[in-house]
Amino acid sequence: MPTFRDLLAKAKAEITEIDTATAESRIAEAKAAGTPLTVLDVREPDEFDQGALPGVVHIPRGHLEAQIENRIADKSAPVIAYCAGGVRSAFAARTLQELGYTDVVSMAGGFGKWKDEGRDWKKPVVLTAEQRDRYGRHLLLPEVGTEGQAKLLASRVLMLGAGGLGSPAALYLAAAGVGTIGIVDMDEVDASNLQRQILHNLDRIGDRKVDSAKKTLTLLNPDVDVVTYDTRLEASNILEIIKDYDVIVDGADNFPSRYLLNDASVKLGIPVVHGSIFRFEGMVSVFDPKNGPTYRDMVPEAPPAELAPSCAEAGVLGVLPGIVGSIQALEVIKLLLNIGEGLSGRILSIDTTDMSFRTFKLKPDPANWVTYANRDQIEVRDLDGLCAPWTSH
Secondary structure (H helix, E strand, C coil), X not given: CCCHHXXXXXXXXXXXXXXXXXXXXXXXXXXXXXXXXXXXXXXXXHHHHCCECCCCEECCHHHHHHHHHHHCCCCCCCEXXXXXXXXXXXXXXXXXXXXXXXXXXXXXXXXXXXXXXXXCCECCCCCCHHHHHHCHHHHCCCCCHHHHHHHHHCCEEEEECCCCCHHHXXXXXXXXXXXXXXXXXXXXXXHHXXXXXXCCCHHHCXXXXXXXXXXXXXXXXXXXXXXXXXXXXXXXXXXXXXXXXXXXXXXXXXXXXXXXXHHHXXXXXXXXXXXXXXXXXXXXXXXXXXXXXXXHHHCCCCCCHHHCCCHHXXXXXXXXXXXXXXXXXXHHHHHHHCCCCCCECEEEEEECCCCEEEEEECCCCCCCCCCHHHHHHCCCCCCCCCCCCCCEC
């Protein structure tokens, strides 16, 4: 009957071990070259919480076989595994080889030796037990993980409108754990809203929309701080309201609000995730003034009112804002976590009658002077002759 020492010796004979200096060098070289390399921490959660190498993937040894293929999809990419002293990582490296990973090494001496030698480490962000349970599916995603979830919890997103678009977007952002959600709306809940504005219900008809929205979102996720602005959005207050937010979700239903938001967000350099709906059609784009075109590049001038009827005049399929608002929430999360390819410089057009999704390129308009480069010259003002009340879909 083989002993533990026999099994360890056998595992080490079948894998490659490197010392801490070599591991540090490989990590630095991969970072400088922009090439993939995964540092895999196989210690237990309580050990990991006390300190770890920066930017690691953490999978406790007991969960390795079940989780590794979801966390590290490319089996040819290099992996450096480590534990506290180099024992569990040796077994982990052999397991990875058996699973088809072709470039795996174990760091001899583990985190204990790394730390004792004064190499770079940090104390990871620690979520509460309740948060680990709530956001567990996020934590399994390598693009999110604990650090990404902590970033969401520290993020601030402003919703312009608690209506058709704002409802699904706010619900999903709150569920995802965005720590602060601001809501601007000066309307009250009406029975006609309930066909699509799922933040509200029959018991709240007559309530202020911002109050109804806060009740719903707080019940969904107590981690979220919901800040309400029961006010008309105007040139006199917009800069003060939006200045502390990371991303703005545009759910407005009229052109004056969109241009006002555009000019203020460009002046402050805040990305806007725009959505609009009409009957059976919708569109989504991201207007990031520091990195791409903005709303005025897409619509240089507002059309006459008779050519731009609102949903109240033309109607809208109730489920449509659910689709568009959910895509807006997805684009917000991608912006906050800097993952994937967003819709900056692109317009996603949706036609639900034939369920078609088309993407069109959007480029900066050379004639548009309302740009981040000219931010000091931008004067945020209410549009003359376009005095439609501030409303949401």
